[in-house]
Amino acid sequence: MQGQIDDDIADIADAVSGNVWTAWIAVAVALAATLLLALVVSWVFSRVMRSLGRRHRAFEAISRRFTRPLFWLLTVIGWKATFAPFMPEGFEDLTTSVDYGLTLALIAVFGWVIAKVLIFFVDAAMVKPPSAGADEFALRRRRTQIRMIRRLVIALVTVLTIAAMLLTIPGARTFGASLLASAGVASIVAGLAAQSTLGNLIAGLQLAFSNALKVGDTVEVSDQFGTVEEITLTYVVVQIWDDRRLVLPSTYFTTTPYINWTRNQTQLTGTVYLEADFTIDVEAVRRELETIVDGSPDWDRRSWGLVVTDAVGGVAQLRASMTAADGDALWNLRCEVREKLMAFVASQRPHELARQRVAVERPAE
Secondary structure, three states: OHHHHHHHHHHHHHHHHOOHHHHHHHHHHHHHHHHHHHHHHHHHHHHHHHHHOOOOHHHHHHHHHHHHHHHHHHHHHHHHHHHHHHOOOOOHHHHHHHHHHHHHHHHHHHHHHHHHHHHHHHHHHHOOOOOOOOOHHHHHHHHHHHHHHHHHHHHHHHHHHHHHHHHOOOOHHHHHHHHHHOHHHHHHHHHHHOHHHHHHHHHHHHHHHHOOOOOOOEEEEOOEEEEEEEEOOOEEEEEEOOOOEEEEEOOHHHHOOOEEOOOOOOOEEEEEEEEEEOOOOHHHHHHHHHHHHHOOOOEEEEEEEEEEEEEEOOEEEEEEEEEEOOHHHHHHHHHHHHHHHHHHHHHHOHHHEOOOOOOOOOOOO
């Protein structure tokens, strides 16, 4: 039965392709019908998935992500199946070129669909609700790793798709054999040229899966204090306090020491130093510090303290310590404590400011 249908289609195609105008009309009708069919199927698919999305949001995500790839997949498959049989005679070169172009398009669309499917599962892991015992660090670590996996999937599918397209080129195997013959020299040249790039790539993977650095960490690098905004395969973006972006290669964080304030926790302890005279009333300053931190919304109510850490040359050094929930809150709290302690000593106890003593003696007669 199937063979009879194929024979009938072949007979119709042969009869149509005998006349140029009839053949071109048949090609146009076939292409338009395929496009219309693909549009109808993708629309029905979208409506069904959205209807099911009322029960589970995964179906809504499927509708949003796969409607367009499904449309182009059906369109390219239909065009490749209907274009060549109805082409008029005498246009063999054009038919071969267009058919080859549709083959490349079909490979590209297949790669697109595969990438969409893989990324769908990767993103599903990202939006998966956390377990009851999960903390913020586990969530940030998972988010960083999933973003890296997402980029790796896109890069891998892109490379494989391009490779599959190149393999369709006549003589690709001969080209590959000749390329392998000179692999000795080429590998040395490529290794020297891509040493930095490959190093950053490996360093980016190491950062993503070693828990040494995560998106959202508060770090201190190159004498700059900021928050990790993005981690890619080759570089890391740090947002500095003044909204500038410090872009560093991934190898920087694997070869250069840096400070990660929030690697295992976001709660931080900060210090403020104040210099005063030996006669400073430490208890009075300590009570003022307690009043300041107790009235600050940036203090997390964990701990605070004031001690004298040094006393040299007639100057006493006081160290005030306080805690905050994160790096931004700690920065604001330190600035507030510094300003108010400075104002307190200057206005309430000016005689206890740091000063130098000079002894003046009457010269001997």
